[in-house]
Amino acid sequence: MNGRQLARTTTGRGGFPGLRAGLKGAAVVVAGLLALTACGGGDGGSDASAKGEKSGDKAPSATRTVKHDAGTAEKVPAQPKRIVSVSVTMTGHLLALDAPVIASQATPPSVITDKQGFFTQWSDAAARNSVKVAYQGFEPDVEKVLALKPDLIVGASSGAENAEKFYDKLSVVAPTLLYRHDDVSWQDLTARLGKDLGVEKRATEVVAAHDKRVGEVKAAITVPKQPAALVRDNQSAMTVFTPESAQGRLLTSLGFTVLEPPAGKGETQGGRSDFAEFSQEKVAATAKDSSLLFVSHTPEEITAATARPVWKDLPAVKDKRVYDLGLDTFRLDYYSAGNLIDKIEKAFG
Numbered sequence: 001m002n003g004r005q006l007a008r009t010t011t012g013r014g015g016f017p018g019l020r021a022g023l024k025g026a027a028v029v030v031a032g033l034l035a036l037t038a039c040g041g042g043d044g045g046s047d048a049s050a051k052g053e054k055s056g057d058k059a060p061s062a063t064r065t066v067k068h069d070a071g072t073a074e075k076v077p078a079q080p081k082r083i084v085s086v087s088v089t090m091t092g093h094l095l096a097l098d099a100p101v102i103a104s105q106a107t108p109p110s111v112i113t114d115k116q117g118f119f120t121q122w123s124d125a126a127a128r129n130s131v132k133v134a135y136q137g138f139e140p141d142v143e144k145v146l147a148l149k150p151d152l153i154v155g156a157s158s159g160a161e162n163a164e165k166f167y168d169k170l171s172v173v174a175p176t177l178l179y180r181h182d183d184v185s186w187q188d189l190t191a192r193l194g195k196d197l198g199v200e201k202r203a204t205e206v207v208a209a210h211d212k213r214v215g216e217v218k219a220a221i222t223v224p225k226q227p228a229a230l231v232r233d234n235q236s237a238m239t240v241f242t243p244e245s246a247q248g249r250l251l252t253s254l255g256f257t258v259l260e261p262p263a264g265k266g267e268t269q270g271g272r273s274d275f276a277e278f279s280q281e282k283v284a285a286t287a288k289d290s291s292l293l294f295v296s297h298t299p300e301e302i303t304a305a306t307a308r309p310v311w312k313d314l315p316a317v318k319d320k321r322v323y324d325l326g327l328d329t330f331r332l333d334y335y336s337a338g339n340l341i342d343k344i345e346k347a348f349g
Helices: 019-036 050-055 088-096 120-128 142-147 164-173 186-197 200-220 246-253 280-287 299-306 334-348
Strands: 063-068 071-077 083-085 101-106 132-136 152-156 176-179 228-233 237-241 275-279 291-294 322-324
Touching: 063 176, 071 176, 083 088, 088 101, 088 120, 088 152, 088 186, 088 334, 120 334, 132 142, 142 164, 152 164, 164 176, 176 186, 186 200, 186 334, 200 246, 200 334, 228 246, 228 280, 228 299, 237 280, 246 334, 275 280, 291 299, 299 322, 322 334
Parallel strands: 083 101, 083 152, 101 132, 152 176, 228 291, 291 322
Antiparallel strands: 063 071, 228 237, 237 275
């Protein structure tokens, strides 16, 4: 899938070895730049000095001040040229915006990634844009980020790749923006990124193309009368996605009624608010007659899960109302949301 085409054809922790000197050097550079550009600044304003304007020298790029979910970043390039993503979740959003991502965090390779640890839904777009692996693992490798010489760093402030405790170190390297992605739809996050990165028009186009596709599929499918339980099997427990999760919001936009999680407080991950984990028995009792829509599983895993005694006699299993939403649906962005819509169209069309 071409990330640049909007229409879908099927519509160190603590100290880092050797880092202290590098960060001090970066801090000196930053301090020097701040001194040189002290005349400029402000939200969306230019940092061109009067001397540069009078002499005819090329003025520095305009910068802006951006409020994000871990604080406020100053001197953010109005038109960044070298973005390093310290969140594989955020990378998909950035690529959909045609943002100049030069490198990204990668996860250990698995069934939901390519061989270098990029998510399959956007790995082709990353390859077309020559995106390199910045480092592998969930904690930012600040030394490796520094070596990439970014002019902007974008990451997450929720989930497994939450980079908040590294924010100060990353901010010495380059202006850093961190965002929650668990309590917001991918469309709203895309719109926010578009504003913060100066690509509002592109963000509007991306969301509009998605909304158009949603409208087409909603008109073409027959939505079951039963609620839809969005679940992910963890063998000993079951994760339930809320109606306010990105997955829940997308299903709601297609006309589904998304089941609320069981009553009580379930186990959460990384402070996330879009899903919680409960016992298998509690989820089964809550699901009752709901259709079961499995998030991020192989068909074999779904078969094994629904064969357990607690699940095998549920109406959804007996009536074959169990659906596979695809391996790439745990983290939704423009790419995986499109793939999920295709799955819904095929299953309910």
